[in-house]
Amino acid sequence: MKLVFDHIDFTVVDHLQSILEGEGIRTEIRNLNASSAAGALPVAQVYPELWILNNGDETRAKAVIGEFRSTAAGTPPGPDWNCPVCHELVDGVFSECWNCSTPRP
Ligand SMILES: [Zn+2]
Structure with missing residues (x-):
């Protein structure tokens, strides 16, 4: 298990998970209820996190995430x-x- 991405907005994490799963990389989202928890406890800043199940996928996952970031930011x-x-x-x-x-x- 390895944390590869987190974001304040769950929809972004969810979207990226779909992309990684589409690449055949198995993933898991943690802190799924972070936004509602954060609403109840303003002090806690916990973002939804995207984890990969197999550490061997890390290089590939990082490449996909890098592309995702540059696409999202660049165009x-x-x-x-x-x-x-x-x-x-x-x-x-x-x-x-x-x-x-x-x-x-
Ligand atoms: Zn709507």
């Missing part, structure tokens, strides 16, 4: 958008609503 995929169903503001990197999974219109 803005589009402006933030409002979900037509639940009206949440969704970050432009996501093609579906983090709240209700409605695809971007």
Whole structure:
């Protein structure tokens, strides 16, 4: 087990997990309820964490994460958008609503 990524926003961790799993890397998310816990305990700063199950995957995982970071930072995929169903503001990197999974219109 090895921690390879963490982020304040669970949707980002979840998204990256999908990418890694798609590459055949087995992963696990910890501190899944961190955001609600953080809401109850403002002092605790615990971010959702992405762990790989096999340390042998670390190099590959880091490469994928590096690519993910540079893609996310380098080429803005589009402006933030409002979900037509639940009206949440969704970050432009996501093609579906983090709240209700409605695809971007
Ligand atoms: Zn929505």
